[in-house]
Amino acid sequence: MFSPxxxxxxxxxxxxxxxxxxxxxxICLTVDIEEYYDAEVFSGIISQAxxxxxxxxxxxxxxxxxxxxxxxxxxGTFFIxxxxxxxxxxxxxxxxxxxxxIASHGFGHRMITRMSPTEFREDVRKSKRILEDVSGGLVRxxxxxxxxxxxxxxxxxxxxxxxxxxxxxxxxxxxxxxxxWPEFGILPRKMAVNGNRWIWEFPLSVxxxxxxxxxxxxxxYLRLYPLFLTKCLFSRVLRxxxxxIVYVHPWEIDxxxxxxxxxxxxxxxxxxxxxxxEGKMRELLRSLPFERMDHFFRCAERNS
Ligand SMILES: [Zn+2]
Numbered sequence: 001m002f003s004p005x006x007x008x009x010x011x012x013x014x015x016x017x018x019x020x021x022x023x024x025x026x027i028c029l030t031v032d033i034e035e036y037y038d039a040e041v042f043s044g045i046i047s048q049a050x051x052x053x054x055x056x057x058x059x060x061x062x063x064x065x066x067x068x069x070x071x072x073x074x075x076g077t078f079f080i081x082x083x084x085x086x087x088x089x090x091x092x093x094x095x096x097x098x099x100x101x102i103a104s105h106g107f108g109h110r111m112i113t114r115m116s117p118t119e120f121r122e123d124v125r126k127s128k129r130i131l132e133d134v135s136g137g138l139v140r141x142x143x144x145x146x147x148x149x150x151x152x153x154x155x156x157x158x159x160x161x162x163x164x165x166x167x168x169x170x171x172x173x174x175x176x177x178x179x180x181w182p183e184f185g186i187l188p189r190k191m192a193v194n195g196n197r198w199i200w201e202f203p204l205s206v207x208x209x210x211x212x213x214x215x216x217x218x219x220x221y222l223r224l225y226p227l228f229l230t231k232c233l234f235s236r237v238l239r240x241x242x243x244x245i246v247y248v249h250p251w252e253i254d255x256x257x258x259x260x261x262x263x264x265x266x267x268x269x270x271x272x273x274x275x276x277x278e279g280k281m282r283e284l285l286r287s288l289p290f291e292r293m294d295h296f297f298r299c300a301e302r303n304s
Contacts, residue, residue: 025237025238025241025242025243025244025289026238026243026244026289026290026291026295026296027217027234027238027243027244027245027246027284027288027289027290027291028076028077028169028202028243028244028245028246028290028291028292028293028295028296029069029074029075029076029077029246029285029290029291029292030076030077030078030079030143030169030218030245030246030247030248030293031062031065031076031077031078031079031247031248031249031250032079032081032105032143032247032248032249033058033062033078033079033080033081033084033091033095033105033249033250034058034081034084034105034109034249034250034251035051035054035056035057035058035081035084035251036057036058036250036251036254036257036258037051037054037260038081038083038109038145039249039251039270040109040111040145040146040178041262041266041269041270042260042262045260045262046260054258055258057250057251057254057256057257057258058084058088058091058250058251059088059091060254061250061251061253061254062091062094062095062250063094064250064253064278065248065250065253066094066095066098066100068253068278068281068282068285069098069100069285070098071282071285072282072285072286072290074285074290075098075099075100075101075290075291075292076100076101076290076292076293077100077101077103077141077292077293077294078095078100078101078102078103079103079104079105079141079142079143079169080092080095080102080103080104080105080127080131081105081106081107081108081109081127082104082105082106082107082108082123082126082127082130082131083107083108083109085127085130085131085134086130089134092131092134092135093134093135096135096137100292101140101141101292101293101294102131102135102137102139103131103139103140103141103142103143103293104124104127104128104131104139104141104142104143104165105127105142105143105145106123106124106127106142106144106145107123107124107126107127107130108123109145110123110145111144111145111146111148111178111179112144112145112148112149112153112156113148113150113152113153117155117156117159120156120159121159121162121163124142124159124160124163124165125163128163128164128165138164139164139165140165140166140167140294140297141165141166141167141168141169141293141294141297142160142165142167142168142169142170143168143169143170143247144156144168144170146178146179147170147171147172147179147180147204148170148179149168149170149171149181149201150171150179150180150181151181151183151184154181154191156168156170157191157192157199157201158191158192160192160199161191161192161194161197161198161199165199166199166200166297167199167200167201167202167293167294167296167297167300168191168199168200168201168202169201169202169203169204169245169293170201171184171201171203171204172203172204172206172215173185173186173203173204173206173213174206174213174214174215176215182213184201184203185203186203186206186208186213186242187203187242188200188201188202188203188296188300189201189203190304200297200300200301202245202293202296202297202300204217204218204245204247205217205218205233205234205237205244205245205246207233207236207237214233216229216230216233216234217230217233217234217244217245217246217247218245218246218247218248219247219248219249219252220269220270220272220273222246222248222273222277222280223252223272223273223274223276223277223280224272224273227280227283227284230280230284231283231284231287231288234246234284234288235288238288238289243296243299245293246284246290248277248281251274252273252274252277253274253277253278253281254274255274255275257271257274259271
């Protein structure tokens with residue numbers, strides 16, 4: 001059973017955090033661990049077979065991120081791709097050893113919109129098993145490749161719940177050519193509610209300006225927006241009594257990112273702003289409050 005999308009009851013599931021001051025709200029620090037060639041921009045350009053010929057960068061860039069986070073003494077949630085965890089269990093252990101939460105980014109980085117429900121179930125089950133075997137702990141969280149839980153793949157929440165996930169952060173409530181579910185709303189919601197079982201969906205951060213949801217706080221938006229604008233949007237969300245989410249990929253701080261020939265628009269989306277990303281992250285981490293996603297999950301359960 002899916003929870004209705006527009007029922008008045010749905011608002012009861014929102015986390016409005018009444019009475020919490022801005023100092024109580026926080027930004028979830030999240031990282032999607034994948035190789036640069038796993039990014040959707042290279043699908044159809046670098047085949048699965050060709051990937052073995054590209055140099056791996058994820059170890060170095062993930063360790064760089066761990067150092068950046070340690071410098072600011074912040075912990076976050078790492079949504080790790082199954083193919084990376086399978087090849088590099090030591091990297092998963094290094095992330096966990098630094099105090100971060102281990103979560104799943106699926107196994108093969110296929111968009112859910114290109115999978116059947118059965119294929120999706122196999123993909124998430126495999127990724128969860130690998131991560132739990134390596135980490136020895138429970139994996140609660142999931143992030144879909146390329147935010148591909150959209151209206152037509154909303155069946156994914158029920159499968160995630162079945163497979164033992166407790167929260168997802170996979171919906172971007174905007175209009176976009178590759179992803180987006182603008183009608184989802186901007187607040188966390190319980191999904192696939194069935195009696196006393198449900199899964200939380202924590203949508204990616206947007207700020208509502210007029211009738212438009214403006215995306216910010218991660219990926220290309222963070223690389224391309226001036227830092228003062230990103231800080232201003234985060235501050236607005238926190239002042240409004242909501243929590244926010246920042247997301248980053250290891251390849252986004254990789255100054256040695258191999259250059260792959262791709263069309264201009266894709267090139268801008270993928271490569272622009274990489275050289276300034278580390279500085280932006282450091283400034284955000286220095287000036288705003290950050291937490292792991294499982295903290296958000298516990299707050300949601302407590303307040304629901
Ligand atoms: Zn990804």
